[in-house]
Amino acid sequence: MRREEALERFYNELLKIHEVKKCRTCECFHETLDDLNDALKSIDERKLNHIRDDLTKWRKETQLHSCLGCDPCLPVDPWNEFQKMIHAVETDV
Secondary structure, eight states, rough: HHHHHHHHHHOOOOOHHHSHHHHHTBHHHHHHHHHHHHHHTTOOOOOGHHHHHHHHHTOOOOOOOOOOOOOOTTHHHHHHHHHHHHHEEEEEE
C-alpha cells in the first residue's frame, strides 16, 4: 500500500465521523484534522486536493467544544489504524 492510499482510507473514515454532529465540532476531531493536514504536507499529489479542500472547509467550523469523553472517541481508532498503515509503508522494503 502506498502512503496516498493510506491517506485516502483515513480520509474516508473521517468523512463518516464528520457526519456525526457532536464530532464535527469536537476538539478531538479537529486535532485529528490537524494531524492529517501535517501528513498531507509531505505529499504533492494533485489527486488528494479534494482532501485538502475538505480539511480547509472543516477547520473553519466554529464553536468547537472540548472533548466530551466519548467512549469510544470516534477519530482515535481510524487515526491509530492510519499510523499503522503509514509505518508499514515506511518500513516496506
